[in-house]
Amino acid sequence: MVVPSPSPIRSKKTKAVGIPVIDLSLNRSAIAELIVNACEDYGFFKVVNHGVPKEIIGRLEEEGLSFFAKPSSEKQKAGPASPFGYGCKNIGFNGDRGELEYLLLHTNPVSISERSKAISNDPTEFSCAVTDYIQGVRELCCEILDLIGEGLWLQDKMVFSRMIRDVHSDSVIRVNHYPAVKDVKEWDPCDPIGFGEHSDPQILTILRSNDVPGLQIRLRDGLWVPVPPDPTEFCVFVGDALEAMTNGRLMSVRHRALTSSVKARLSMMYFGAPPLNAWISPLPDMVSPQKPSLYRPFSWVEYKKAAYSLRLGDRRLDLFKINTSSTGDKVEL
Numbered sequence: 001m002v003v004p005s006p007s008p009i010r011s012k013k014t015k016a017v018g019i020p021v022i023d024l025s026l027n028r029s030a031i032a033e034l035i036v037n038a039c040e041d042y043g044f045f046k047v048v049n050h051g052v053p054k055e056i057i058g059r060l061e062e063e064g065l066s067f068f069a070k071p072s073s074e075k076q077k078a079g080p081a082s083p084f085g086y087g088c089k090n091i092g093f094n095g096d097r098g099e100l101e102y103l104l105l106h107t108n109p110v111s112i113s114e115r116s117k118a119i120s121n122d123p124t125e126f127s128c129a130v131t132d133y134i135q136g137v138r139e140l141c142c143e144i145l146d147l148i149g150e151g152l153w154l155q156d157k158m159v160f161s162r163m164i165r166d167v168h169s170d171s172v173i174r175v176n177h178y179p180a181v182k183d184v185k186e187w188d189p190c191d192p193i194g195f196g197e198h199s200d201p202q203i204l205t206i207l208r209s210n211d212v213p214g215l216q217i218r219l220r221d222g223l224w225v226p227v228p229p230d231p232t233e234f235c236v237f238v239g240d241a242l243e244a245m246t247n248g249r250l251m252s253v254r255h256r257a258l259t260s261s262v263k264a265r266l267s268m269m270y271f272g273a274p275p276l277n278a279w280i281s282p283l284p285d286m287v288s289p290q291k292p293s294l295y296r297p298f299s300w301v302e303y304k305k306a307a308y309s310l311r312l313g314d315r316r317l318d319l320f321k322i323n324t325s326s327t328g329d330k331v332e333l
């Protein structure tokens with residue numbers, strides 16, 4: 001039987017570029033600058049020597065694989081995702097669909113332990129695997145955010161990580177499972193959408209996948225770049241909230257997953273978010289007469305409501321833009 005190629009899809013609209021890979025064991029001020037450059041140019045980079053133990057990553061991967069291997073009727077007991085729980089093919093509430101199934105969980109420990117009962121036959125084991133993983137990637141997320149604070153020369157370098165460390169942080173975790181293409185007859189090469197184009201609404205996303213390709217990022221010029229998978233690395237995405245707080249200097253990256261492999265892709269994302277009542281607005285350090293505020297202040301709960309009322313691919317940050325003329329003056333509408 002002929003099977004589709006496991007390599008990333010490359011239409012004439014994709015190209016190979018050197019995606020920044022940053023070694024976190026190197027000199028602090030050098031990596032702070034490299035990270036800020038990557039966030040400005042791509043809104044995306046990879047990290048190596050990240051310090052998250054392999055054993056912790058492996059345990060969550062195993063838990064994810066054994067959950068997705070269950071019969072559909074069993075998995076449905078943890079669903080539907082509204083928004084948390086088990087979801088299959090439906091993404092969000094407004095008709096977006098993808099060739100995947102997933103678990104979406106709030107990172108609050110009480111919520112995880114409650115949800116685990118419907119997900120696993122050994123809820124304590126599952127719950128520990130998830131909370132240990134969250135602890136590891138939250139540290140990594142905060143470390144990267146502090147480096148961003150340093151690279152931007154902010155007065156308050158921990159302004160971003162403080163939101164993530166807050167006990168009321170609205171961070172979420174997602175495990176996506178893109179089933180293998182078993183029968184080439186069922187595979188439509190024109191529609192290999194695993195997860196459609198979008199940006200992540202939060203501050204920063206930390207993604208780890210197995211060795212199956214699929215992730216692509218969109219460059220400023222509109223070209224799509226396949227991201228080679230590497231289970232030993234983490235991918236880091238700038239989210240909408242970080243773009244707003246840096247007054248557009250760091251770019252929230254648009255990305256998607258196109259899968260067509262003979263092996264299933266498993267990806268795990270930590271979406272670092274502020275508390276619901278936190279205010280998001282361009283930081284004073286990022287605003288000047290030459291660079292007036294691009295966004296009006298909004299609360300995270302307001303932003304989330306907007307995100308959930310829209311489609312996956314909508315540019316929701318535009319709703320919060322202040323209209324300015326070419327001279328930088330505010331425009332009365």
Ligand SMILES: C=C1C[C@]23C[C@@]1(O)CC[C@H]2[C@@]12CC[C@H](O)[C@@](C)(C(=O)O1)[C@H]2[C@@H]3C(=O)O
Pocket residue numbers: 083091092093094096104172174198199200201202271307308309310311312
């Ligand atoms: C269609 C949607 C799914 C989503 C909520 C939304 O209305 C728009 C944003 C989507 C997204 C993308 C990044 C994350 O995967 C996610 C959990 C998030 O916070 O925003 C999803 C939402 C979701 O799947 O519930």
Ligand SMILES: O=C(O)CCC(=O)C(=O)O
Pocket residue numbers: 174176195200209214215255256257267269
């Ligand atoms: O699964 C992936 O590789 C990407 C998924 C993603 O972008 C998301 O869940 O927001």
Ligand SMILES: [Fe+2]
Pocket residue numbers: 198199200255
């Ligand atoms: Fe995403």
